[in-house]
Amino acid sequence: MAYKNVLITGCSSGIGLALAVRLAKDELKRFKVIATMRDMAKKGPLEEKAGETLEKTLQILPLDVTCEDSVRQCVATIPDQRVDVLVSNAGVGLIGPLECHSMAAMQRVLDVNFLGLVRLVREVFPSMKRRRQGHIVVMSSILGQQGLLFNDVYCASKFAVEGFCESLALQALKFGVNISLLEPGPVVTEFEKKLYDEVASMDFSKVDPETRDIFQGFYMAYSKDVFSALGQTPEEVAEHAVQVIGAARPPFRCQTNSVYTPLTTLKHADPSGRLPLSAFHQLVFQHDRLFRASLSLLKMLQWRKRRDLGPLPRPPAPP
Numbered sequence: 269m270a271y272k273n274v275l276i277t278g279c280s281s282g283i284g285l286a287l288a289v290r291l292a293k294d295e296l297k298r299f300k301v302i303a304t305m306r307d308m309a310k311k312g313p314l315e316e317k318a319g320e321t322l323e324k325t326l327q328i329l330p331l332d333v334t335c336e337d338s339v340r341q342c343v344a345t346i347p348d349q350r351v352d353v354l355v356s357n358a359g360v361g362l363i364g365p366l367e368c369h370s371m372a373a374m375q376r377v378l379d380v381n382f383l384g385l386v387r388l389v390r391e392v393f394p395s396m397k398r399r400r401q402g403h404i405v406v407m408s409s410i411l412g413q414q415g416l417l418f419n420d421v422y423c424a425s426k427f428a429v430e431g432f433c434e435s436l437a438l439q440a441l442k443f444g445v446n447i448s449l450l451e452p453g454p455v456v457t458e459f460e461k462k463l464y465d466e467v468a469s470m471d472f473s474k475v476d477p478e479t480r481d482i483f484q485g486f487y488m489a490y491s492k493d494v495f496s497a498l499g500q501t502p503e504e505v506a507e508h509a510v511q512v513i514g515a516a517r518p519p520f521r522c523q524t525n526s527v528y529t530p531l532t533t534l535k536h537a538d539p540s541g542r543l544p545l546s547a548f549h550q551l552v553f554q555h556d557r558l559f560r561a562s563l564s565l566l567k568m569l570q571w572r573k574r575r576d577l578g579p580l581p582r583p584p585a586p587p
């Protein structure tokens with residue numbers, strides 16, 4: 269069979285949407301994309317971007333990663349239940365002081381980001397092993413490698429994803445199945461906006477003033493600067509995913525933003541863990557002006573890079 273069935277979760281927006289469209293429009297027609305989403309009422313933007321690939325190389329199906337039945341039903345509709353490539357992309361974020369989060373909110377993050385992946389893998393891995401082929405591509409994060417201030421539970425969910433995949437990859441290899449973790453840094457998608465919307469209605473009543481100041485006064489401003497200085501587009505991340513999916517020998521890990529590689533290297537350079545912890549502490553609490561100045565410089569370089577690439581094509585004028 270010439271094409272591969274690629275099942276992707278979380279395709280109503282962001283990276284999932286960009287990747288689904290990119291694969292469906294593959295010039296070599298290597299893929300049939302099963303682009304899934306939790307809420308089918310949100311399929312409009314994907315349908316629009318998919319254009320004439322819709323119902324040809326791309327079909328849209330419902331799938332909620334928090335529901336085992338939903339995962340099973342979706343896979344059951346695929347001919348021979350043959351998923352050649354699974355892209356576990358659906359995810360949610362959570363930022364802020366721990367005192368602001370309800371247990372339910374934290375459980376949801378783990379349920380979507382970690383157990384969502386486990387449900388998908390349980391459904392497709394046995395048949396991949398039987399066929400002795402398959403590829404599981406997982407949207408992790410650079411925060412699956414390195415913790416970040418006020419991202420405690422989100423990082424924990426991505427660390428769980430990394431530990432799960434690192435363990436499973438050994439068994440998978442024995443059966444000719446590949447597992448790959450994609451580790452983006454910041455990506456400019458609805459993810460960021462959803463986080464800021466949540467912060468706007470956050471209850472800070474249980475948080476001490478100093479922690480609140482660090483979060484609201486420092487973290488929030490810094491986070492916005494980081495996204496605008498270093499943020500990739502979902503299309504850029506999708507391009508990395510396409511390389512990984514198309515590779516003859518797929519890598520186990522792929523960082524999509526080289527700016528972050530030194531941070532993860534620090535961690536592996538010092539098994540005591542002191543080096544990255546003190547480097548981050550100094551950067552955030554002692555040299556924050558230098559940090560902000562570097563971000564401004566990076567932002568300007570990004571702006572110049574985009575300017576030099578030329579203006580984006582204008583949408584056609586309305587009739």
Ligand code: NAD
Binds near residue numbers: 306454458
């Ligand atoms: P996004 O919010 O645009 O996309 C996330 C998608 O997951 C949405 O379509 C959402 O509806 C879907 N989703 C949420 N809960 C779901 C559920 N229960 N079942 C099915 N789908 C569900 O954000 P994005 O940036 O495109 O995020 C995609 C992935 O990339 C996530 O796993 C995220 O953790 C990861 N990531 C994002 C960034 C970033 O800065 N945006 C950085 C690193 C990693």
